[in-house]
Structure formats: C-alpha cells, structure tokens
Amino acid sequence: MTIRPSPKPGPVPSPLPKGLVCxxxxxxxxxxxxxxxxxxxxxxxxxxxxxxxxxxxTVERPVG
Incomplete structure (x- = not known):
C-alpha cells in the first residue's frame, strides 16, 4: 500500500473577472x-x- 501526500490546495479562482469589464x-x-x-x-x-x-x-492614479 502506497501512501500519497494530499495535494496542496491551490489558489481559489475568483468568481469576478479581473480588470476592466464593459x-x-x-x-x-x-x-x-x-x-x-x-x-x-x-x-x-x-x-x-x-x-x-x-x-x-478610466482614471489611473499613482500609488504611494
């Protein structure tokens, strides 16, 4: 019997799209x-x- 480590959970995909949406x-x-x-x-x-x-x-403002 081989014991395999459980896979590490990856990033959960966001239900909302990233970036600008029309x-x-x-x-x-x-x-x-x-x-x-x-x-x-x-x-x-x-x-x-x-x-x-x-x-x-769109208005892009510098951060900082």
Whole structure:
C-alpha cells in the first residue's frame, strides 16, 4: 500500500473577472482611443469596447 501526500490546495479562482469589464456587454477587450496626463500624475484614458463599441473613461492614479 502506497501512501500519497494530499495535494496542496491551490489558489481559489475568483468568481469576478479581473480588470476592466464593459458595463454593456461584459467583454474585457478594450482599445485606447486617447490618453491625457494630469498635473497630479493621474492618467485619463478614453477606451472603447471592441465588441459593442461602448466608450468608457478610466482614471489611473499613482500609488504611494
């Protein structure tokens, strides 16, 4: 009889997708239409969903 160690549990997959999700169709594929910087260091990007064409604006702020 061979005793095998129990497998280590791996990371549990999150039920929520990571990253930006289109509010209209749920797709995660976007193209960047324009990018603008701000004096505070933030970056505004205008993005368009490649599936349905919905446009969204994201603001990226530096951490720290």
């Amino acid at each position: 509010p209209k169709c749920g797709c995660q594929h976007f193209e960047v239409l324009s990018t603008r910087g701000a004096p505070s260091g933030a970056v505004r990007r205008r993005r368009q969903c490649r599936h349905c064409g919905r446009r969204v604006t």
